[in-house]
Amino acid sequence: xxxxxxxxxxxxxxxxxxxxxxxxxxxxxxxxxxxxxxxxxxxxxxxxxxxxxxxxxxxxxxxxxxxxxxxxxxxxxxxxxxxxxxxxxxxxxxxxxxxxxxxxxxxxxxxxxxxxxxxxxxxxxxxxxxxxxxxxxxxxxxxxxxxxxxxxxxxxxxxxxxxxxxxxxxxxxxxxxxxxxxxxxxxxxxxxxxxxxxxxxxxxxxxxxxxxxxxxxxxxxxxxxxx
Numbered sequence: 001x002x003x004x005x006x007x008x009x010x011x012x013x014x015x016x017x018x019x020x021x022x023x024x025x026x027x028x029x030x031x032x033x034x035x036x037x038x039x040x041x042x043x044x045x046x047x048x049x050x051x052x053x054x055x056x057x058x059x060x061x062x063x064x065x066x067x068x069x070x071x072x073x074x075x076x077x078x079x080x081x082x083x084x085x086x087x088x089x090x091x092x093x094x095x096x097x098x099x100x101x102x103x104x105x106x107x108x109x110x111x112x113x114x115x116x117x118x119x120x121x122x123x124x125x126x127x128x129x130x131x132x133x134x135x136x137x138x139x140x141x142x143x144x145x146x147x148x149x150x151x152x153x154x155x156x157x158x159x160x161x162x163x164x165x166x167x168x169x170x171x172x173x174x175x176x177x178x179x180x181x182x183x184x185x186x187x188x189x190x191x192x193x194x195x196x197x198x199x200x201x202x203x204x205x206x207x208x209x210x211x212x213x214x215x216x217x218x219x220x221x222x223x224x225x226x227x
Contacts, residue, residue: 003155004029007162014038016144016184017046017115025141026152034181040223041184044145045094047112052123055133057104064098066129067109071096076121091117106137146187153177189218190225201226 005013014035016028025048030038054063070093077088092114099108111119120136127134142149153161153176161173193201197211207226218224 001027001029004031004158007159016041016044016147017141019141020139023139023141025139026144026147026149027141028144028147028184030181030184031178034184037181037184040188041145042115043223044187045112045114045143046117046141046145047110047143048119049140049142050109050111050119050123050136051138052107052109052126052134053137054105054107054127054130055135058130058132059104060098060101060107062130063101063107063126066126067096067098069129070122070126074122076118076125078118078121089116093117093122096122112143145184147184185225188223188225189216190227191215192227 001013001015004010008031010031012032012035014030016030016038019025019027028038028041030036030041073090073092075088076091094112094114095110097110099110101107111122119139123134123136157173158177161177164170164172165174191207191212192214193207194211194213197205197207201207201211
């Protein structure tokens with residue numbers, strides 16, 4: 001985010017979830033007014049590809065069996081080197097899959113979870129249950145909310161696109177990189193309002209049934225969009 005802010009000479013830049021040192025992958029960036037949406041984008045689910053190394057050899061089938069126990073709600077205490085208080089908390093793992101193993105010590109995992117879930121801690125805890133010990137060797141975030149690797153751009157590509165716009169008046173590549181900020185909220189459920197109800201709701205009125213045209217499934221506590 002620091003380099004993007006410097007490149008574009010902006011006053012405000014925000015990001016949709018921290019990437020630890022040596023971790024690569026998808027990091028949504030919000031510019032200027034779009035920084036207001038970063039709070040909601042950081043709450044979106046995330047998906048990772050992770051390399052776990054066990055400290056002793058263990059059969060792939062056993063690792064797959066243990067991984068199943070980490071699906072659903074789990075308890076985690078943040079790692080020692082963490083920016084948050086190390087208190088026990090719950091996190092939800094939507095899916096975890098052991099894709100392959102190598103030499104009975106290296107295992108490739110795909111994990112999707114709610115934000116704030118520590119992949120490093122999952123590897124450590126799996127090692128305890130396996131009885132071998134384990135640690136996270138590599139990690140890459142492949143999805144953050146609706147943003148995936150297919151729409152990922154490197155800092156070098158951003159720099160080149162900005163150069164083409166400034167020096168050659170060619171904004172083609174820059175338009176591929178800079179997206180309307182509304183796209184960041186495409187993944188949340190929506191309530192479609194009747195045109196006559198919009199003004200009243202904008203001034204604080206309750207969204208009652210007569211003013212609702214349609215809605216997508218959601219549950220109590222979910223973030224929803226009114227359109």
